[in-house]
Amino acid sequence: MTVFVSRSGWGARSARSVSTNITPANGGVTVHYVGSGSVAKQNHDQCAAQVRSIQDYHMDQKGWSDIAYTYLACVHDHVFVGRGPGVRTAANGTTSGNQNWYAVCGLVGDADAIPENLVKAYHSAIARLRGxxxxxxxxxxxxxxxxxSCPGERLYALVKDGSLDPRRAAVPPWPGIYLKYPPITRxxxxxxxxxxxRTRGYSLTVDxxxxxxxxxxxxxxxxxxxxxxxxxVGQDTWDASWR
Structure with missing residues (x-):
């Protein structure tokens, strides 16, 4: 299961300002990568520092108010919260791009392989942005x-063939029982x-x-x-939960 890392969890600096002037229902989600070469961290303990360095670059060198991306996904199936849902991005390069599209950056370069755990992280990030x-x-x-050249040939191929769409993820078989209340179903x-x-962005206890x-x-x-x-939760609702 994908782990979402809060801003405090990766040690984010406070944003200088926040704009909620974004209309993602008119666009969707834009996929990014870090840049050229091999940049993926084999040790997950290094990923938070990598995200902090990206934020420092965006704020100190670019002069932006915060890290530019909505989310950042690593090869260990973790998603780091950047600006987060409902906040205008600064990553997509055009006014309409930042107005209508969220931005999810994979912590990989064009020389890195795209492992299944990164695809899972993208599925979770995009599902949450839709939900x-x-x-x-x-x-x-x-x-x-x-x-x-962003997001590189390997990631862009997955954009084009639909592999990053969470609706393409496998739907677990319906268990054959109805989840309902009352009484409590265990x-x-x-x-x-x-x-x-939870992956789709709903707040509830997993018990x-x-x-x-x-x-x-x-x-x-x-x-x-x-x-x-x-x-x-019958079969129709069960199947829709993964679409």
């Missing part, structure tokens, strides 16, 4: 906004579903018990998907 951030379903590369599949809702809180989240999710809002 909590209101992003449209479109995904593009930085080079689609202006002339640049089953291993409840944990699986709760973890997926394997489908109770009042889980039902309320289910109703919100069903309404967002145009499903019958009965608060019961």
């Amino acid at each position: 909590a951030g209101g992003a449209a379903n479109r995904i593009n590369g930085h080079r689609d906004h202006l002339s640049t 089953h291993s599949s409840v944990t699986t579903w709760q973890e997926q809702m 394997g018990a489908y109770g009042e809180e889980s039902k309320a989240i289910c109703v919100r999710f069903q309404r967002s998907k145009g499903l019958a809002a009965d608060g019961i």
